Amino acid sequence: MIQDIAPKKFYNQYAAKKTSANSRILSFSDGKILYRETAGEMDFLTFEQVEAHFMLENEKSELPVYTYLFSIDEEDFFLMDLQDQIFEDFTYHRMFETRRLHPKEYVLAAATGWHLYVWYRDNQFCGRCAQKLVHDEHLRMMKCPSCGNMVFPKIAPAVIVGVTNGDKILMTKYAGREYKKYALIAGFTEIGETAEQTVEREVMEEVGLHVKNIRYYKSQPWGYDSDLLLGYFCELAEEHEIELDETELSLAEWVDYKDVPDDPEGLSLTREMMLTFREKKKREHGELS
Numbered sequence: 001m002i003q004d005i006a007p008k009k010f011y012n013q014y015a016a017k018k019t020s021a022n023s024r025i026l027s028f029s030d031g032k033i034l035y036r037e038t039a040g041e042m043d044f045l046t047f048e049q050v051e052a053h054f055m056l057e058n059e060k061s062e063l064p065v066y067t068y069l070f071s072i073d074e075e076d077f078f079l080m081d082l083q084d085q086i087f088e089d090f091t092y093h094r095m096f097e098t099r100r101l102h103p104k105e106y107v108l109a110a111a112t113g114w115h116l117y118v119w120y121r122d123n124q125f126c127g128r129c130a131q132k133l134v135h136d137e138h139l140r141m142m143k144c145p146s147c148g149n150m151v152f153p154k155i156a157p158a159v160i161v162g163v164t165n166g167d168k169i170l171m172t173k174y175a176g177r178e179y180k181k182y183a184l185i186a187g188f189t190e191i192g193e194t195a196e197q198t199v200e201r202e203v204m205e206e207v208g209l210h211v212k213n214i215r216y217y218k219s220q221p222w223g224y225d226s227d228l229l230l231g232y233f234c235e236l237a238e239e240h241e242i243e244l245d246e247t248e249l250s251l252a253e254w255v256d257y258k259d260v261p262d263d264p265e266g267l268s269l270t271r272e273m274m275l276t277f278r279e280k281k282k283r284e285h286g287e288l289s
Helices: 047-057 095-100 104-122 195-207 269-284
Strands: 024-026 032-038 041-043 066-072 075-080 091-094 156-165 168-174 185-188 211-222 227-236 249-256
Touching: 024 047, 024 104, 032 095, 032 104, 041 104, 066 104, 075 104, 091 095, 095 104, 104 211, 156 195, 156 211, 156 269, 168 195, 168 269, 185 195, 195 211, 195 227, 195 249, 211 269, 227 269
Parallel strands: 024 075, 156 227
Antiparallel strands: 032 041, 032 091, 066 075, 156 168, 156 185, 168 249, 211 227
């Protein structure tokens, strides 16, 4: 999945770090991210390249403000607004396009950087007293110097649900979204409910089915949508015709384990759950040694 970058390690603790020449710079604009692509490999600007650009092109201008985001091994990543600047070979690409690129640690950096960028962008003023927020020196937190309000990054819990019925799994396709491949039932946890209750509610709302034997599988950060995804498997409780919520889904159908497609991206919890079901059924049927 997107977070599986071993042997490299992701460090997300905030620190008031300064840039170095080799620090990587993430810049976002209108749902897009700045990078250079070469044969499927994604590369980000270094601080050295940004600094040289401003010295050459903007002798009287100061460098944009930067914010430390996270580190991957010894490589530090910073957020900087460069959307008015032009860098040779570097262009803005839709965030969705990063899913097909390598290395995986840069895909994780792009998604997590986007998650933090959206939070910083949307939390510049205090929601309690409307004063300008400032960054805490020690924590990943925006704070109000007037009333003391503290604002931490938004993380939205959501469930991914693998509904099974014997040798089949319920697979769906979203309505009106950029992602057109197979998915699973999914939805956000509402106030006052457990994740397991979310599973039951979302399955009923989206396909009109009752489920049983709800089992937790695995979790995943998904910075593209500021989510923490919680994966669950469950079983169909009683035979019933699918009642499709067409505002959420364009398709929902039972797919035999033999027909579950491969996953060339290797990024999402959804696709891993599909493959986990397929391989489990293959073992049960003696198709794997």
